[in-house]
Amino acid sequence: MSNPSQKKQHHDYWRANLSLLAKLLSIWFMVSFGCSILWVDWLDQFSFYGFKLGFWFAHQGAILVFVVLIFIYTWRMKALDSQFDVADSDDHPEKIS
Amino acid sequence: MSTQALTYLLVGLSFALYIGIAIWSRASSTKDFYIAGGGIHPVANGMATAADWMSAASFISMAGIISFIGRDGSVYLLGWTGGYVLLALLLAPYLRKFGRFTIPDFIGERYYSQTARMVAVLCLIFVSFTYVAGQMRGVGIVFSRFLEVEVETGVIIGMAVVFMYAVLGGMKGITYTQVAQYCVLIFAYMVPAIFISLMITDNPIPQLGFGAEVNDGSQQSVLQKLDGVLTELGFDRYTEGSKSTIDVFAITAALMFGTAGLPHVLVRFFTVPKVSDARLSAGYALVFIAILYTTAPAVAAFARLNLIDTVDNTPYAEAPAWFRQWEDTGLVAWQDKNADGRMQYRAGSALSPTKPAFTGARGELGERLLSNAPTDSANEVYIDRDIIVLANPEIAGLPGWVIALVAAGGVAAALSTAAGLLLVISSAISHDLLKQTLMPQISEQQELLAARLAAAVAVCIAGLFGIYPPAFVAQVVAFAFGLAAASLFPALLLGIFSTSVNREGAIAGMLSGLTFTFAYIVYFKFAMPQLNSAEHWLWGISPEGIGALGMLLNFAIAILVSHFSAPPPNDVQELIENIRIPASK
Numbered sequence: 132m133s134n135p136s137q138k139k140q141h142h143d144y145w146r147a148n149l150s151l152l153a154k155l156l157s158i159w160f161m162v163s164f165g166c167s168i169l170w171v172d173w174l175d176q177f178s179f180y181g182f183k184l185g186f187w188f189a190h191q192g193a194i195l196v197f198v199v200l201i202f203i204y205t206w207r208m209k210a211l212d213s214q215f216d217v218a219d220s221d222d223h224p225e226k227i228s
Numbered sequence: 229m230s231t232q233a234l235t236y237l238l239v240g241l242s243f244a245l246y247i248g249i250a251i252w253s254r255a256s257s258t259k260d261f262y263i264a265g266g267g268i269h270p271v272a273n274g275m276a277t278a279a280d281w282m283s284a285a286s287f288i289s290m291a292g293i294i295s296f297i298g299r300d301g302s303v304y305l306l307g308w309t310g311g312y313v314l315l316a317l318l319l320a321p322y323l324r325k326f327g328r329f330t331i332p333d334f335i336g337e338r339y340y341s342q343t344a345r346m347v348a349v350l351c352l353i354f355v356s357f358t359y360v361a362g363q364m365r366g367v368g369i370v371f372s373r374f375l376e377v378e379v380e381t382g383v384i385i386g387m388a389v390v391f392m393y394a395v396l397g398g399m400k401g402i403t404y405t406q407v408a409q410y411c412v413l414i415f416a417y418m419v420p421a422i423f424i425s426l427m428i429t430d431n432p433i434p435q436l437g438f439g440a441e442v443n444d445g446s447q448q449s450v451l452q453k454l455d456g457v458l459t460e461l462g463f464d465r466y467t468e469g470s471k472s473t474i475d476v477f478a479i480t481a482a483l484m485f486g487t488a489g490l491p492h493v494l495v496r497f498f499t500v501p502k503v504s505d506a507r508l509s510a511g512y513a514l515v516f517i518a519i520l521y522t523t524a525p526a527v528a529a530f531a532r533l534n535l536i537d538t539v540d541n542t543p544y545a546e547a548p549a550w551f552r553q554w555e556d557t558g559l560v561a562w563q564d565k566n567a568d569g570r571m572q573y574r575a576g577s578a579l580s581p582t583k584p585a586f587t588g589a590r591g592e593l594g595e596r597l598l599s600n601a602p603t604d605s606a607n608e609v610y611i612d613r614d615i616i617v618l619a620n621p622e623i624a625g626l627p628g629w630v631i632a633l634v635a636a637g638g639v640a641a642a643l644s645t646a647a648g649l650l651l652v653i654s655s656a657i658s659h660d661l662l663k664q665t666l667m668p669q670i671s672e673q674q675e676l677l678a679a680r681l682a683a684a685v686a687v688c689i690a691g692l693f694g695i696y697p698p699a700f701v702a703q704v705v706a707f708a709f710g711l712a713a714a715s716l717f718p719a720l721l722l723g724i725f726s727t728s729v730n731r732e733g734a735i736a737g738m739l740s741g742l743t744f745t746f747a748y749i750v751y752f753k754f755a756m757p758q759l760n761s762a763e764h765w766l767w768g769i770s771p772e773g774i775g776a777l778g779m780l781l782n783f784a785i786a787i788l789v790s791h792f793s794a795p796p797p798n799d800v801q802e803l804i805e806n807i808r809i810p811a812s813k
Binding site for chain 2: 141144145148152155156159163164167168169171175179180181182183186187189190191193194195197198200201202204205208209212216217218219220
């Protein structure tokens with residue numbers, strides 16, 4: 132599987148993947164552990180559609196952000212897959228060994 | 229038709245549907261049995277994952293727990309959804325690319341060790357069995373409450389149904405029944421939620437009604453009114469927390485990372501055709517889960533408000549019909565401490581001990597008398613948390629078919645999760661223990677037979693746990709997450725994202741994470757329950773949240789031990805390279 136240019140491409144794909152993960156997981160951390168737990172009391176001073184903002188994040192908002200994050204991930208990964216020419220084919224992938 | 233007859237009809241129809249699907253989708257190969265042939269559409273897999281995931285606890289108990297603890301209930305809401313982000317971004321696509329049958333398969337190959345495989349089997353069986361026992365009990369309880377049969381009979385009926393489709397159909401049968409079960413359970417959950425939202429706020433969408441004004445002309449929002457009413461009665465405010473921040477943080481983390489490490493959820497991502505489908509499928513799964521998980525906190529707030537309105541200071545003689553009906557099942561009780569004939573609902577425990585012990589006799593007003601000693605609290609009403617979902621349709625004055633629907637939904641939630649858990653247990657035994665370790669010479673047909681036998685035995689053991697629940701079952705179910713977070717999650721994550729963590733590191737990490745978490749839980753929950761309070765906990769972290777620390781310990785030990793021993797061999801390096809790339813080149 133490894134001619135040097137392909138190896139380099141796989142390496143770059145993996146780095147692009149890791150940087151996407153770092154961005155998405157920081158948002159994941161901020162809405163869940165941040166807005167809903169660590170900063171919840173401070174955010175509660177703001178009002179959002181009948182809710183205290185911190186409470187809304189803890190009981191509604193964080194879950195909605197989680198859903199959005201996964202779809203951004205699938206969309207961005209699909210773009211990375213074709214950019215680096217590593218997309219999976221439609222037929223069933225063969226076993227590795 | 230009476231509610232009782234309707235309930236029998238709806239539950240019976242749903243069973244006929246599940247068994248029909250099981251016969252239609254029989255498994256003919258080990259690939260069918262373990263991973264449904266690997267050709268499940270991502271949307272179908274998302275639905276099946278959601279049903280697999282949402283257990284009797286999510287369906288029946290979660291809204292009730294939130295209802296009584298208010299904002300701190302976020303640990304469950306966040307923990308049991310946030311884990312899917314980790315699952316989708318960090319594990320599912322890579323495990324799908326690896327593309328075998330079980331989670332111990334991955335651990336065994338990546339860490340080139342049968343010992344590692346067996347440690348993973350051990351973690352898997354421990355986590356899954358504690359979880360499945362609770363599900364069978366849940367089936368029994370739903371049966372006994374709605375159909376008025378004994379819990380034992382309920383468990384046996386549930387066992388027979390799961391037996392049919394898990395043993396016959398394996399993963400293939402389970403997947404399609406779970407799709408049907410998801411539809412039943414979400415419909416059953418949403419209908420009463422929409423009605424109660426309309427009743428209290430005039431808004432049909434519970435997620436919006438949750439923030440809207442109460443329609444009693446007071447111009448207060450639901451949460452303002454709830455906070456006001458609760459403080460008047462001596463409770464904590466609904467929108468404020470009472471757990472310490474560090475504990476909320478740790479419990480949420482343990483539930484999130486545990487979710488991402490649960491074998492019966494992970495294995496679902498082996499069933500889709502390709503890597504990009506695994507990513508997408510995790511997204512759909514979370515959409516389907518989020519529908520229930522954003523509704524639950526709204527139901528919790530509406531029901532609490534409604535409960536106080538209809539119960540507090542109401543003369544028992546005028547108590548709503550549902551109150552008496554659920555009193556008969558022991559889920560609510562009233563002790564007239566001040567002898568005024570009215571039900572006072574206040575903060576604090578009404579009874580000592582807290583669970584009602586009925587004498588069998590009735591008082592003048594027809595209430596069931598209790599042998600519990602009264603407490604100092606002015607509270608006279610005992611309310612079981614499960615009442616919030618179970619009695620919701622009656623509290624909201626909905627017709628009998630909605631009540632029947634909730635019963636069918638509760639059974640669907642419990643059965644779908646039980647089946648998923650039984651499948652990972654049986655495949656760990658037939659595939660990892662027999663085929664890969666003890667008896668590698670057996671043929672595929674023999675392995676399939678072994679898988680069916682293992683599933684059958686697992687169903688029976690789970691049923692026994694349901695009928696004779698060991699005292700610890702209810703308490704340990706929540707700990708399955710902590711154990712999964714502390715044992716399997718780090719080994720899986722490092723197996724994909726690190727090229728240097730090796731056999732020695734992974735085994736040492738899994739064992740130390742598991743041992744530490746298990747010992748901490750046993751110490752505080754069973755050995756020294758009198759010490760189970762914040763001042764004795766390590767850094768104020770409760771046994772529910774300790775899995776988060778166990779996980780960090782696992783990571784630290786795995787990395788440290790790997791640093792001082794030989795790196796993984798070349799073929800493992802190639803395996804890691806391979807799973808990181810979606811293309812099968």
